[in-house]
Amino acid sequence: MFDITTSGELLAEFMAEARDQRFDAAGRFHGPFPSGAPAIFASQAARMGVRVAYAGRVGDDGFGDLIVARLRDDGIDVGAVQRDPERPTGTAFVSYQADGSRRFIFNLAHSAAGQQTLDDTQLARLAACRYCHVMGSSLSSPAAIAIVRRLVARVRENGGQISFDPNVRPELVERPGVREALLALVAGCDIFLPSDADLEWLAAPGEGMDASVARLMAEHRMSLLVLKRAAAGCVAYRDGERLEVPGLHVEEVDPTGAGDCFGGALIAALAAGRDLRQALRLANAAGAHAVTVLGPMEGCSDLATLKRRLDAAGDDQ
Template structure:
């Protein structure tokens, strides 16, 4: 069984050929496999880690493509469930000149929203060192309850629980309070929380109100202290070209990242997450991990992905390892 299991959305990203163009003006798209937890699993599989994915896709041609793609990346696909009750979820992406994105989701409902807990073989979870998830599987029932159920089961099995909110506010009817409510409900079960600076500001506005533009290790340590009280033991914060930070109650590190020309940031945060998780396998005490080295690897993974188009197609492979 896999050492690392991710769960959530597996979908099709339609990436535009045109850049710095509004979605309504895009003429041509290319199809790519995507979905944040799926990207993490694929990134781990590409570098040879034992990884599996739990999620639901449609019994359609897009679902066939996704299943084949995940298997090709070395991901265990045993718990990717198929349904004929909805089509595979689609996301159309528009790219700005700096590589940032805007999304339009076709998910009313999408297959990923329909996963039920009784469709999962719980024995699949038993040997996992790490269980990773995000917030998109918390938007709607029944997948919301399934996500919480699987987090609890993984925790009972002794897995490290890692969480990347990966905010897509459009999927929450543009209501940040709805997202924050579900985010805070799962936070007590999380061991390692990964956020980017913008997500940190949105999800913890009271704690970050004094940050302004003074983003440094000392200021972030003060913010992290209040988050520790809500459950997580370890926090990883990314800040784009300014690098990344690791903070626990006893340690704090900042790692710079190499300067690159960003073509497409789709999947960069997921590649970063995979870089971190690849260092955590079979670690009983995360305090003993060389976090500076882990951050540098994760930064490199994110930078490589930004320099290429798409999500899974842009992820690092074994040749990119340090």
């Protein structure tokens, strides 16, 4: 049995060297970096020593080799990572703006990532897990949504828990079926990991943050909601308890993947039997460490690194 399974996009990412670099003019890019929100999550979780399995699809090319090697080197089971002989590995180009925002060009729908399948044998193997983690970015097409729904349903049948990071992206929400799939997972997950922006998207008109949390937890099955607040840390809600854990102060180099590392560390810590406060501290440390390194998966960290981060911050973890 796996501790954690996840499924979704795998891609090679290229990062613009200069701020405000345009896509319609020549410029320098760093990369390729192995990437994909669920892959960053999986890498962080696996580096903390838990058993992680991944389902996805890459091309039979150098970018695919790069990604599969990274997943395997991090200890992730790649038995359900397919190689597509006809389509290339998905790619993403990202440019950072002076105001802190990012601009992207993705090639996913027409790449190997957009052709992922999951047969019954792979489904049964992946569903034998304690936690199944879903990223909202993986709900990018009707086919991808169908894979996630099948996996979630089977994990639920087996008694596993569902964790969900909605990662709401405006460019995805208006695609057919995406909004409905997001809301269905909010309603059906056990552990919900929204950001401030995600919670605002879900809020009723005029509803404050705490009121939104109370309503979501009252209306749905989730037993734990953890609000990710970037450098400010996080706030967890469980059984009527509100637990706030401050973030760590670090020098930011690249924010890409910080929230995914936060989630990977949190679920890995819970899978390892740590109490909630300990898990939240480790998650904060993982998110903080991630922003100090250039590259989406380059900032994933092991338990020893996270403990050094916490010790340096004066945390008693």
